[in-house]
Amino acid sequence: MINRLVILGATGDLSARFLLPALVALRSAGNLGDGFRLTGASREDWDGARYREWVTAQIERHGGHYPADTKAAVADAADYRRADVTNPAHVAAVVAGDDPVAVYLALPPALFPVVVTALHEAGLPPGSRVVLEKPFGANLSDARELNRLLAELVPEQAVFRVDHFLAMTTVQNVLGSRLANRVLEPLWNSTHIAEVDIVWDETLALEGRAGYYDTVGALKDMVQNHLLQLLCLVAMEPPITLGERDLRDRKVDVLRSVRLLTEDDVLRCTRRARYLAGRIGDRDIPAYADEEGVDPDRRMETYAEVELELDSWRWSGTTFRLRTGKALRANRKEVAVRFRSVPHLPFGHSGEAHPNVLRFGLEPEDLTFDLTGIGAHTDTLAPLSLTARMEPPHLPAYGRLLLDVLNGDPALSIRGDEAEEAWRVLTPVLTAWEKDLVPLEEYPAGSDGPTPAW
Structure with a gap:
């Protein structure tokens, strides 16, 4: 299981409303241990403390009725890097490390090609995975080109084109x-x-x-x-x-x-x-x-x-x-x-x-x-x-999807x-x-x- 999640576009609506509450649900269910780490990357001029304050506020707003210590554990596991996610040098600093990482592109789909290219130039640790939200491209030719770029970055089984409806x-x-x-x-x-x-x-x-x-x-x-x-x-x-x-x-x-x-x-x-x-x-x-x-x-x-x-x-x-x-x-x-x-x-x-x-x-x-x-x-x-x-589901849809990503099970991805x-x-x-x-x-x-x- 991968224990490091990087969210590119970490201060957006997707992170606030879905990804952070999903992590709280996973922690509550015993799927995330103390070794789990979350790195958020975005353009905001924040440091780790400011980001953890934001994470805490969003979890309180969207995170559901979970114990306070569970919510605090997710916030405490978070760190932040200010980055231009289209810049390979910035991306390399965010994903740096020896352990595999799951990189979640919580970004407008129009940015996917340039960000995937930046990830390719930055390099990912072996065993890493890449997660993309729908829509996958803007048309058929876009999808084919994006597939080509992803194939140069990671194996197909490490690409998670997620659709939360499937969960x-x-x-x-x-x-x-x-x-x-x-x-x-x-x-x-x-x-x-x-x-x-x-x-x-x-x-x-x-x-x-x-x-x-x-x-x-x-x-x-x-x-x-x-x-x-x-x-x-x-x-x-x-x-x-x-x-x-x-x-x-x-x-x-x-x-x-x-x-x-x-x-x-x-x-x-x-x-x-x-x-x-x-x-x-x-x-x-x-x-x-x-x-x-x-x-x-x-x-x-x-x-x-x-x-x-x-x-x-x-x-x-x-x-x-x-x-x-x-x-x-x-x-x-x-x-x-x-x-x-x-x-x-x-x-x-x-x-x-x-x-x-x-x-x-x-x-x-x-x-x-x-x-x-x-x-x-x-x-x-x-x-x-x-x-x-x-x-009621054991996990929210995004919780199920993130668990599959961290465990490396692509059955519910596209x-x-x-x-x-x-x-x-x-x-x-x-x-x-x-x-x-x-x-x-x-x-x-x-x-x-x-x-x-x-």
């Missing part, structure tokens, strides 16, 4: 529900499943993230990585094991089977939109184009829909729909598996059968099965829902060819949207999005 309890439960229950797996194909909706709708608006979001947009921020990863877990063939090779091979198979959209398909099967001014609860939300830091001429989308089909024996004839949107009326974060209707109802005129839908809730984490049963009057049909609430295949799937959409072939619709903040929506 969420309910996402893991998609595999558990499929592969550990005889009642489901025989039905898990196009003969029985008509549609799969993979949805991440949120009431959150831009929330001060214009510097990142206005250069990326909904399609790259959510669909290209998070939602395609969920597609892989839903549609993959059963792997022999859940080891990194078997699991990631099957995910790549899914992406390779996605039928590429033609230009006409993009016009018919995709939508994009951005929010106007509106109200969500007690909050007045300005129009996206008026948010601070937004360049309205970029015409960046805050809502994206993509409809895909898979050319495979199991899934030919099933529609997979991926959708995400910001500043919507309600949060809807789920994978909804919609089964086909039964071929015959022997109930006369007692009503219609309600569609069977298996819903994997992502936030909150629960499992719901919508069925049809007999109503209060025995001659009528009525909807019936069975709901199971997931047990392999290089997988990252490239994900970009291949969406390249026709990106190309058509950049040409403005698909209109940029608008919807009021606090609404259900552009209508009609599925």
Whole structure:
């Protein structure tokens, strides 16, 4: 296990809200010992004492209800180096040492190529690992070039292209529900499943993230990585094991089977939109184009829909729909598996059968099965829902990911060819949207999005 973590971009939002609380959770669970060391590097003119003060404040704000000594242990393990992370000499000073180190690039993705190049020139101790957040590149050619640079730095198994969705309890439960229950797996194909909706709708608006979001947009921020990863877990063939090779091979198979959209398909099967001014609860939300830091001429989308089909024996004839949107009326974060209707109802005129839908809730984490049963009057049909609430996870998603990084288990990270295949799937959409072939619709903040929506 690696006992030294370096965070480049250590004073940013990612560190404060996710990485530091994850380290507290790992310490509380007994996964980090007294020998663990954290080095933060950023441009701020701080010393170690100032950084530890900041770490302590962020842990108190975001770190959860853990014992005070646990939180203090993480803060006490922290040190700081002022550095330009694009400067090889500065980077070399940060990573210097004989022991292997895990280097986490908590940075804007646009900086990844130059920082990886700086790491290569600086040199890493043998056995070190590199962690990158999504999105991995800005397009297919970017991803290929970044993969080439990483291959010159460390072996592929030492590269962790992390997506915290893969460590969420309910996402893991998609595999558990499929592969550990005889009642489901025989039905898990196009003969029985008509549609799969993979949805991440949120009431959150831009929330001060214009510097990142206005250069990326909904399609790259959510669909290209998070939602395609969920597609892989839903549609993959059963792997022999859940080891990194078997699991990631099957995910790549899914992406390779996605039928590429033609230009006409993009016009018919995709939508994009951005929010106007509106109200969500007690909050007045300005129009996206008026948010601070937004360049309205970029015409960046805050809502994206993509409809895909898979050319495979199991899934030919099933529609997979991926959708995400910001500043919507309600949060809807789920994978909804919609089964086909039964071929015959022997109930006369007692009503219609309600569609069977298996819903994997992502936030909150629960499992719901919508069925049809007999109503209060025995001659009528009525909807019936069975709901199971997931047990709280032992570790938060980022805690699980960091533990895998430190232990050297890449099963839940994204392999290089997988990252490239994900970009291949969406390249026709990106190309058509950049040409403005698909209109940029608008919807009021606090609404259900552009209508009609599925």
